[in-house]
Amino acid sequence: MKHLPGILLRHRKHTADHPTEMLPLPAKVQIPMSMHIGAPAAPIVKKGDAVTVGQCIGQPAGANGVPVHASVSGTVSAIADYRTPFGTVCQSVIIESDGLQTPCPTLAPPKMDTKAEFLAAVRESGSVGLGGAGFPTFLKCSVEKTIDCLVVNAAECEPYLTSDCRQVLEHVDDVIGGIRLILQKLQIKRCIIGIETNQAAGIKCLLDTLAKDQSANADITVQPLPSRYPQGAEKVLVFHTTGQVVPEGKLSFDVGVLVMNVSTCAFLYRYCQTGMPLVERRITVDGDAVAKPCNLIVPIGTPLRDLLNYADCDIDATKRILLGGPMMGMAVCDLDMPIVKANNGLLAFCAVPEVKTTACIRCGRCMDACPMHLMPMQLEKAYRKQNVAALQAYHVMLCMNCGSCSFVCPAKRPLAESNQLAKALIPRT
Amino acid sequence: MQTLTVSPSPHDRGTLSTTKIMLAVLIALLPACISGCMLFGMRALVLLAVCTASAVVFEALCRIIMKREQTISDLSAAVTGLLLGMNLPVDLPIWQAVVGSFLAIVVVKQLFGGLGQNFANPAITARIMLMLSFSEMTSVWRMPQSDAIAAATPLVSGDASYWDLLLGNTAGCIGETSAAALMLGGIALCIAGIIHPVTPLAFISTVALGSWMCGDNPLYQILAGGLMLGAWFMATDYVTTPVTVKGKLIFGIGCGIITVVIRQFGGYPEGVSFSILLMNLVTPYIDRFTMQKPFGAMPAKKQEEQAHA
Numbered sequence: 001m002k003h004l005p006g007i008l009l010r011h012r013k014h015t016a017d018h019p020t021e022m023l024p025l026p027a028k029v030q031i032p033m034s035m036h037i038g039a040p041a042a043p044i045v046k047k048g049d050a051v052t053v054g055q056c057i058g059q060p061a062g063a064n065g066v067p068v069h070a071s072v073s074g075t076v077s078a079i080a081d082y083r084t085p086f087g088t089v090c091q092s093v094i095i096e097s098d099g100l101q102t103p104c105p106t107l108a109p110p111k112m113d114t115k116a117e118f119l120a121a122v123r124e125s126g127s128v129g130l131g132g133a134g135f136p137t138f139l140k141c142s143v144e145k146t147i148d149c150l151v152v153n154a155a156e157c158e159p160y161l162t163s164d165c166r167q168v169l170e171h172v173d174d175v176i177g178g179i180r181l182i183l184q185k186l187q188i189k190r191c192i193i194g195i196e197t198n199q200a201a202g203i204k205c206l207l208d209t210l211a212k213d214q215s216a217n218a219d220i221t222v223q224p225l226p227s228r229y230p231q232g233a234e235k236v237l238v239f240h241t242t243g244q245v246v247p248e249g250k251l252s253f254d255v256g257v258l259v260m261n262v263s264t265c266a267f268l269y270r271y272c273q274t275g276m277p278l279v280e281r282r283i284t285v286d287g288d289a290v291a292k293p294c295n296l297i298v299p300i301g302t303p304l305r306d307l308l309n310y311a312d313c314d315i316d317a318t319k320r321i322l323l324g325g326p327m328m329g330m331a332v333c334d335l336d337m338p339i340v341k342a343n344n345g346l347l348a349f350c351a352v353p354e355v356k357t358t359a360c361i362r363c364g365r366c367m368d369a370c371p372m373h374l375m376p377m378q379l380e381k382a383y384r385k386q387n388v389a390a391l392q393a394y395h396v397m398l399c400m401n402c403g404s405c406s407f408v409c410p411a412k413r414p415l416a417e418s419n420q421l422a423k424a425l426i427p428r429t
Numbered sequence: 430m431q432t433l434t435v436s437p438s439p440h441d442r443g444t445l446s447t448t449k450i451m452l453a454v455l456i457a458l459l460p461a462c463i464s465g466c467m468l469f470g471m472r473a474l475v476l477l478a479v480c481t482a483s484a485v486v487f488e489a490l491c492r493i494i495m496k497r498e499q500t501i502s503d504l505s506a507a508v509t510g511l512l513l514g515m516n517l518p519v520d521l522p523i524w525q526a527v528v529g530s531f532l533a534i535v536v537v538k539q540l541f542g543g544l545g546q547n548f549a550n551p552a553i554t555a556r557i558m559l560m561l562s563f564s565e566m567t568s569v570w571r572m573p574q575s576d577a578i579a580a581a582t583p584l585v586s587g588d589a590s591y592w593d594l595l596l597g598n599t600a601g602c603i604g605e606t607s608a609a610a611l612m613l614g615g616i617a618l619c620i621a622g623i624i625h626p627v628t629p630l631a632f633i634s635t636v637a638l639g640s641w642m643c644g645d646n647p648l649y650q651i652l653a654g655g656l657m658l659g660a661w662f663m664a665t666d667y668v669t670t671p672v673t674v675k676g677k678l679i680f681g682i683g684c685g686i687i688t689v690v691i692r693q694f695g696g697y698p699e700g701v702s703f704s705i706l707l708m709n710l711v712t713p714y715i716d717r718f719t720m721q722k723p724f725g726a727m728p729a730k731k732q733e734e735q736a737h738a
Contacts, residue, residue: 004724009441159441235725248727320434326441333435352434358447358503359545364672365445372724375672395723403439410445411545417437 004236004371006228007404009159009327011198015284016162020170020295023310025097029072029301031057032082034090035340036128036136038064043093049076054104054276057093066126066136070095071279071299073102085323085330085337092338095301107275118185125271126278126341131164131232131261132324134342137268140258141186148256150188151241152179152265154195154202155225155232158325161345163282166295167263168195168202172209178265179220181272188258190219192241198227229327230402234259236371248398263344278341285311287347289318298339304346305335313348322347327403358411366405366415372398376405376415383422396422447544451504453623457614458511458662464596464610465603468573469519473603477514479523483530484510491539505544509533512552512662515604516655516702517559519571525563529555549709550669553659553702560702570600583653585698594652605658608651615661624665627674628681632660635685643693656688659701669709676712676719683708 034040041058045051051070058068074097082092110121123138131153152175156164168175179191195203203224210217223241225231235246237259244255252259267278279300286293291312298307304323308315315335322329323343339346366376375394382390396419405415466474488506492499500506513529533555541547560566570582583589583599593599597607605611619626633651640650651657664670664684671680684704691700 007443239724245725247725248723250725318433320440322440327439329438329440331433331435331438331440333433349440353442355442358500359543361447361450361505361545361667362672363450363667367672367721373721373726374723375720377672378720394720395726398723398726401438406439407441408443408445410443410447410450412442412446414437416439420437 003226003228004239004373005369006230006236006371007369007408008227009229009407011227012159012286013162013165013198014160014293015286015295016165016199016201018166018294020166020282020297023296023298023302023307025072025099025101026299026302026306028074028077028094028096029299030080030082030092030094030303030336030338031068031071031301032084032090032092032338032340033058033068034084034088035068035300035342036066036134038062038066038136038139040090041065041068043079043091045076045079045093047076047078050074051076051095052102052104054107054279056277060123064136064139066123066128066138067277068093069126069277069279070104071301072097073100074098082338083334085332092301103276107277109273109275110271112185112272115185115187121272122268124277125268127264127267127271128278128341129261130263130267130281130342130344132328132342132344134340137260137264140260141182143253143258145253146256147186147188147253147258148190149242149258150179150182150186150191151238151252151257151259152191152193152262153232153234153237153259154193154199154206154262155237156199157196157227157229157231157233158327158329158345160286160347161284161325163284163295163344164262165199165202167266167282168199169205171266172205174266174269175206175262176209176217176220178267178269180216181269182258182260182265183219186258191221193220193222193262194225194231194237194241195222196227196231197224229404230371230400233371233400233402235400248395281339281341281343283307283339283343284345285313285347286345287313287322287349289314289348289350300341301338303336303338304332307339307346308335308348314350315348317350318348319352320349322349327407328401355412357413360411360413363410365408365410369404369408371402371404372400374398374405376419377413379422380413380415380418383418383425386425388425388427391422391426397426399423447503447505450623451508453618453621454508454662455504455511457618457623458508458515458604460610460613461515461604461607461658462511464607465515468597468606469571469603470574473519476517476519476521476523476526476603477511480514480517480526480530481507481510483527484513484534487531487534488539491535492543495539497543500544503544506534506538509538509551512604513555515658516552516556516602518566518601519603521559521563521565525559525565529559532558545668547668548712549706550663550666553663553705553709557702557706572600573598573606582698583649584692587649589649589653591648591652594649599653602655602658605655608657611657611661615657618661618665624661625674625677628664628670628677629660631678631681632656632664632684632688635682636688639685639689640692643689645693650692654692654699655701659705660684663702663705664708669712671712671715671719673716673719673721676715679715679719680708680712683711
């Protein structure tokens with residue numbers, strides 16, 4: 001099959017062989033009410049309330065939101081404003097931990113006999129896409145279109161990040177269980193797990209597990225993918241697993257494909273067993289400032305500082321902190337920011353390469369690298385002229401900000417950045 | 430704690446830079462330069478050095494006068510200067526070579542906005558301007574390792590052996606006579622991923638085919654004259670040639686056709702530089718008609734018309 005381009009990166013998956021550790025319980029957590037795409041939840045606790053692990057502390061507002069749950073047991077010490085890495089402000093609930101991690105007494109495995117009950121339960125779980133986008137899982141599952149294939153995203157194409165990789169290696173049964181659950185509840189006939197070939201252990205683990213119960217799992221296949229960034233981008237993944245081309249302005253549902261992150265699948269399985277909502281997640285802590293790179297299970301809302309301290313990060317020497325991977329992650333300016341549901345990596349760097357932009361030499365490397373076959377150098381020119389018609393003619397809206405163009409540019413031009421700015425010029429229809 | 434740097438993604442950049450690309454081109458030109466100096470002697474070395482140095486000086490002066498950021502460290506001026514020097518006959522007066530550098534760097538490159546903005550290849554255009562201005566450019570040829578002046582180039586005489594053409598033991602410009610040294614550098618650049626092989630291959634095979642159709646010896650035609658230097662090093666200049674592979678193919682074929690037509694029917698014995706310059710001029714149009722289709726893009730004919738209006 002023809003492959004989309006993409007670029008070769010140094011994988012730097014230092015933590016791929018390290019078993020996941022539990023982060024010691026933080027003294028307090030700050031849980032934002034907006035950790036999903038959609039309207040922020042409304043806090044339903046007040047200062048001084050005692051809360052337990054898994055207790056709902058934020059009710060969804062609007063049709064698309066999901067509830068927010070306490071990740072530690074203890075006392076609500078404040079309802080405070082919180083500035084997200086995006087710069088917006090939303091409410092957050094700050095909980096002082098009592099160190100007991102008492103689970104909420106009302107938690108029980110959810111009833112999910114019908115599709116409607118399943119969707120309601122998925123919403124109640126507070127589940128959002130754990131791969132980084134934070135799209136509410138129940139919304140994904142409630143699409144009315146006919147879904148022919150579930151594509152599970154285990155590509156993990158960003159350098160450093162290994163949280164999905166460890167998920168597969170440590171709890172592969174949760175992954176397969178989650179896939180079975182979704183296939184059954186949503187009446188989907190088959191599933192393809194897309195995983196990069198640099199995760200040889202993960203591929204073997206998945207294949208061995210599927211082989212153990214071949215008859216039951218005949219509808220699940222593992223598709224090894226070339227280790228080229230951005231293999232995990234939705235449209236790239238859908239094309240490389242199913243051969244379907246998602247048209248411009250459409251989503252993968254429109255070609256009958258439901259894409260779900262591997263850790264999200266595993267979470268859904270655990271949730272249907274225990275009823276414990278999304279209160280913790282696995283996160284990779286790495287970077288050249290971190291002495292002890294590791295994967296950690298952390299309660300949602302834990303301050304970044306706690307993770308960095310645990311991983312022996314030289315905070316005094318740190319010059320850049322990223323949430324997510326180096327290609328699409330977000331640089332943050334505050335160590336007291338909390339871990340949110342969609343974070344999959346926390347990277348700290350001492351060395352920030354100096355980037356000196358020079359003139360475009362029309363070498364075309366950005367164009368050769370673009371997984372969407374765009375022409376970033378033309379887009380940049382059109383953006384500088386604020387030429388909206390040209391930007392549309394060059395299909396700027398197809399850019400998913402993977403950063404491949406900026407990465408390969410020998411003149412170090414901020415191509416991905418200018419695409420993002422250009423997209424804001426396009427009128428929404 | 431120090432101040433944290435906040436910037437948009439991606440937070441990592443590749444290691445390739447414009448300077449490294451230009452350095453790679455300079456290194457790839459070395460075999461042909463060394464062979465040129467060995468064949469034509471010390472004066473060839475002097476001429477190459479003068480061209481390169483004067484090109485860099487003109488670039489530096491231009492940037493100072495225009496109050497722009499200094500760009501000589503990107504080595505693009507050095508590449509232009511060296512290419513120009515390789516395109517000159519060894520006996521050209523030094524001052525004429527300096528005029529050539531001036532034309533290439535100041536007139537063709539910097540007046541249009543510097544690196545990336547010039548629409549014509551500076552070295553090629555300067556060579557053509559010198560050729561049209563000074564008779565020494567086209568009349569004074571010297572056989573390698575001798576003082577015999579006014580030997581005709583192999584394209585005119587038609588009597589050089591393949592061996593001489595490969596090693597460069599023929600009359601001609603300093604850097605264009607040794608086909609073997611030029612191919613060595615060109616192929617190395619392809620392997621290093623600096624240039625795309627489609628342009629030189631299309632260019633050279635079109636010249637071979639066209640010459641054969643006109644009744645000439647195709648192998649002789651591709652080894653003689655400035656074709657190897659032009660096809661591997663000038664027709665592959667990023668700035669003045671198309672960006673897509675399809676565009677590069679059209680560019681190479683176009684260069685080949687024009688070269689054959691000039692060689693067969695034109696008043697000049699050699700047409701490589703004219704062909705590249707002419708194709709430089711149509712590059713924006715080739716680019717426009719060979720745009721790659723974005724993945725999953727919906728037809729946007731109407732949008733496109735507006736964009737170019």
